Amino acid sequence: MTSRATASHTAPPRLPLSGVLAVALLCGAASAHADTALERERLAGAQRLLDQADRLAAMAAPAAASEPSRYHFDYTRLHDDMRRMQAGFASYLVPVRAQPRDPSALAGQYTRESALSPAPPEPRR
Known part of the structure; x- marks a missing residue:
């Protein structure tokens, strides 16, 4: 009966440093590509959800x-903001070429005093 302490162990084979670095770089590049594909898939999913929300609104x-109500939800402004977000998703997912960004901000305020009053102008930032 031999004990584990007396059993002989062989040293594991050593990989050359250049081989280890090559594998690490290839794995890193593959994961970066996978992250980009995953990001595009998630953004496309967010775009589909935004389309559904726009249809529901x-x-x-x-x-x-x-x-009849004292305050009314401003669906027109919400629709405009959703269109702006959809355009942002589309320009990222299907880039044509480098274009200057639209600096306009989202309205963010969706209540009005009455149903018939015109929406106040959007603030420019």
């Missing part, structure tokens, strides 16, 4: 306009 707008 468009269906809710006529019903909300007929209900």
Whole structure:
């Protein structure tokens, strides 16, 4: 019966440093490409959700306009902001060439005093 302490161990084979570096670089490049593909997939999913939200808001707008209330949701401004976000997704996912960015900000305020009052102008930043 031999104990583990007396059993002979052979040293594991050593890899050359250049081989280890090459494998590390290739794995890093592959994961960077996978991250880009995963990011594009997630952004495309977010774009689809934004399209669905825009359709739901468009269906809710006529019903909300007929209900009496002190404050009304500004569906027009929401629609404009969603279109701006969709354009941002599209320009990133399908770039044509380097273009200057649109510096306009999202409105962010979606309440109005009455259903018939015009929406106040969007603030410029």
